[in-house]
Amino acid sequence: MANLVYKRVSTDQQSTDRQDLVLDEAGIEDPVVFEEQAGTSSRLHPLQRPKFGETQGPPRVREPRQHPRA
Template identity: 80%
Template sequence: MANLVYKRVSTDQQSTARQDLLLAETGIEDPVFSEDEPGTSSRLHPLQRTKFGELLT
């Protein structure tokens, strides 16, 4: 079973570094991940986010 990981930040001043650190700490190997561009609205339902949808297909 693949480990699916979706990372995102709200602004272009933020990074996914903390998310990457937590992933490394879990010991998950070879995750399949998708990362949305900064600024993806938090008001969008996850299924309306392009990269999240791609991850599920």
């Protein structure tokens, strides 16, 4: 099962670094990331935000990750 991750910040001065740290701390590997452009209005209903709307579509099929052999 894929981990869908939606990330956004309110302004151009902010970053998603903290969100990335939380994902790493939670052990979430290879998430399918939907990241809004900085400054996407919080006044918009979430379904009107382009990337959030994409999370509501049909499931995605991803190729299995290839791990190098030790």
